Amino acid sequence: KQEVTQIPAALSVPEGENLVLNCSFTDSAIYNLQWFRQDPGKGLTSLLLIQSSQREQTSGRLNASLDKSSGRSTLYIAASQPGDSATYLCAPNASGGSYIPTFGRGTSLIVHP
Amino acid sequence: ETGVTQSPTHLIKTRGQQVTLRCSSQSGHNTVSWYQQALGQGPQFIFQYYREEENGRGNFPPRFSGLQFPNYSSELNVNALELDDSALYLCASSLDVKAYEQYFGPGTRLTVT
Numbered sequence: 048k049q050e051v052t053q054i055p056a057a058l059s060v061p062e063g064e065n066l067v068l069n070c071s072f073t074d075s076a077i078y079n080l081q082w083f084r085q086d087p088g089k090g091l092t093s094l095l096l097i098q099s100s101q102r103e104q105t106s107g108r109l110n111a112s113l114d115k116s117s118g119r120s121t122l123y124i125a126a127s128q129p130g131d132s133a134t135y136l137c138a139p140n141a142s143g144g145s146y147i148p149t150f151g152r153g154t155s156l157i158v159h160p
Numbered sequence: 161e162t163g164v165t166q167s168p169t170h171l172i173k174t175r176g177q178q179v180t181l182r183c184s185s186q187s188g189h190n191t192v193s194w195y196q197q198a199l200g201q202g203p204q205f206i207f208q209y210y211r212e213e214e215n216g217r218g219n220f221p222p223r224f225s226g227l228q229f230p231n232y233s234s235e236l237n238v239n240a241l242e243l244d245d246s247a248l249y250l251c252a253s254s255l256d257v258k259a260y261e262q263y264f265g266p267g268t269r270l271t272v273t
Contacts, residue, residue, distance in 0.1 A: 051202070079260050090164075090250055090264035091203070136202055146260045147193070147216050150202030 049074045051151035053137055059157045066124040068154045070137030075118045077139040081148060082111050082122050085134045094135075095122070127158045164253050164265035172271045173241050181236040181268045183251030191215070191257045192234040194226060195250040197267070203250055209234055210257040238270075246272045 050073040060066060070080075079098045083091040095104045095111040097120070103112040110123040120137055134155045138148035165184045173179050185192050191210045195203035205218035209228035223239040232253070238245055248269050252262040 081260070083264075088248065088267070088269065090266045091252075092264070093261060096260055138202075140260065146254060146258065146262065147205055147208060147218075148262075149205070150195075152200065152202045 049139060049141060049149040051137060051139060051149050053135075053151035053154050055154055056152065057155040057157075059159065060127060061159050062128060064127050064158075066127050066156070068122040068124070068135050068137075068156075070120040070122070070151055072118045072120075072137075072139045072149070074139075074141065075115050077115060077141055078146075080111075080113055080120050080137065080139045082109075082120075083136040083138060085136060085153065087134075091136065124156075127156075129158045129160050132157050164251060164263050166249075166251050166265040166268050168268060169266070170269045170271075172273060175241055175243060175272055177241050178237065178239045179241060179270060181238075181249050181251075181270070183234045183236070183253075183265055185232045185234065185251075185253035186263050189253035189255050189263070190232050191254045192228055192232065193252045193254075193262065194234070194236045195252065196220070196245075197248040197250060198244075199247070206236065208257075215257055241272045243272050246270060 054069045081096045082094045097113045108125040134153040136153040140148045193208040194206040197203040207217040208215045212228045227235045248267045250267045252264045
């Protein structure tokens with residue numbers, strides 16, 4: 048059974064800092080891994096999806112890396128802004144014909160003005 | 161193009177009652193997944209429907225059941241509600257069962273008293 052751990056559980060930083068959110072998973076036989084953002088009480092918004100054959104993906108100030116063999120992914124947020132405040136969830140998807148991700152508990156981020 | 165919608169937004173039920181939650185998939189999407197997210201936790205996979213057939217199920221008891229209709233909208237039914245069923249229920253649709261991008265709805269907040 049896939050277990051996903053996200054560190055830190057919570058993070059509070061001043062605006063402008065560069066951030067690193069970590070995700071580790073126990074079963075490295077994944078097809079891809081996706082990072083999501085969730086605002087309080089809301090649904091999930093996909094940020095980045097990395098295929099197992101890729102090492103990283105970038106979108107604007109966000110960069111996600113994947114080390115499949117060691118079961119780790121990292122989300123980098125550059126020049127953080129108050130609007131980045133949300134919970135960030137990591138979700139590896141096991142190999143197979145369907146997309147059924149396993150989610151971590153997330154990292155709750157607060158960026159102060 | 162409309163996104164994924166869910167109804168109702170909030171719901172309060174009494175232990176032992178039954179509840180039906182509804183989801184309208186994004187246009188053209190034939191696959192829908194349901195997740196349960198307890199407070200402070202990541203989403204937990206309940207089940208997935210592809211072209212009206214169940215295509216995978218997580219570790220949830222049989223009192224959690226679902227339907228997908230010809231227009232690919234979906235229902236989640238929960239019988240004999242328990243206090244621990246209180247959670248945010250999320251629906252996500254994807255273009256196809258092998259498509260790796262899921263689009264989430266805003267969720268239904270269920271409170272069981």
